[in-house]
Amino acid sequence: MKIKQIFSAYHFADNEGIKNIRFCPVCGAEFRIAAEGGRERPVCPECGFVYYRNPAPGVSVLIIENNCVLLGKRAPGSFAAGKWCLPCGFIEYNEDFLSAAVREVKEETGLTVAIQSIINVNSNFLAENLHSIAIILSARVIAGTPAAGDDLESIAWFDLSGSLPEMAFVADQEIIERYSAQKIEGLPVDTDFLNTLKSG
Numbered sequence: 001m002k003i004k005q006i007f008s009a010y011h012f013a014d015n016e017g018i019k020n021i022r023f024c025p026v027c028g029a030e031f032r033i034a035a036e037g038g039r040e041r042p043v044c045p046e047c048g049f050v051y052y053r054n055p056a057p058g059v060s061v062l063i064i065e066n067n068c069v070l071l072g073k074r075a076p077g078s079f080a081a082g083k084w085c086l087p088c089g090f091i092e093y094n095e096d097f098l099s100a101a102v103r104e105v106k107e108e109t110g111l112t113v114a115i116q117s118i119i120n121v122n123s124n125f126l127a128e129n130l131h132s133i134a135i136i137l138s139a140r141v142i143a144g145t146p147a148a149g150d151d152l153e154s155i156a157w158f159d160l161s162g163s164l165p166e167m168a169f170v171a172d173q174e175i176i177e178r179y180s181a182q183k184i185e186g187l188p189v190d191t192d193f194l195n196t197l198k199s200g
């Protein structure tokens with residue numbers, strides 16, 4: 001099976017949507033558009049702040065037990081509500097990505113996990129204003145009672161030998177299918193520094 005790491009659910013137009021970002025978050029002055037670092041960006045005429053628009057880094061967690069994968073059904077009001085996904089979420093600024101993965105799984109499933117490896121990294125162009133970089137990690141459950149929370153309304157185990165429910169993210173579907181076919185072990189992670197930054 002071919003490795004795929006870039007997923008686009010829409011026609012990506014450079015800097016589309018940035019026109020909605022009008023005011024400097026530092027001083028409140030109205031941005032003007034100016035050439036900066038090789039492309040046009042919002043620049044503050046008062047304080048010089050440049051708005052660099054970057055994809056949002058997130059984590060997705062592949063948890064397999066007894067040949068079943070743990071998925072969550074996305075709650076009303078969330079992106080792609082009603083469809084299913086791996087436990088996932090965005091990394092907070094004062095949080096390392098491994099701690100973010102442990103936190104997101106705990107919030108969304110009630111389970112405490114140990115992160116094991118990096119399975120893949122994906123660019124997900126999900127919508128005009130939603131471009132994420134997802135680090136897909138594998139983990140195993142070490143404690144807890146399953147209970148859906150946060151962005152998920154329910155969680156369930158799906159047998160890898162059966163069919164998956166309707167998935168919110170094509171990247172999740174691809175990684176699960178590739179894992180099923182190839183049993184990827186991934187790169188081991190260094191958990192010595194987990195939670196050494198203050199999170200929250």
Ligand SMILES: [Zn+2]
Pocket residue numbers: 024025026027028029044045046047048049
């Ligand atoms: Zn400013």
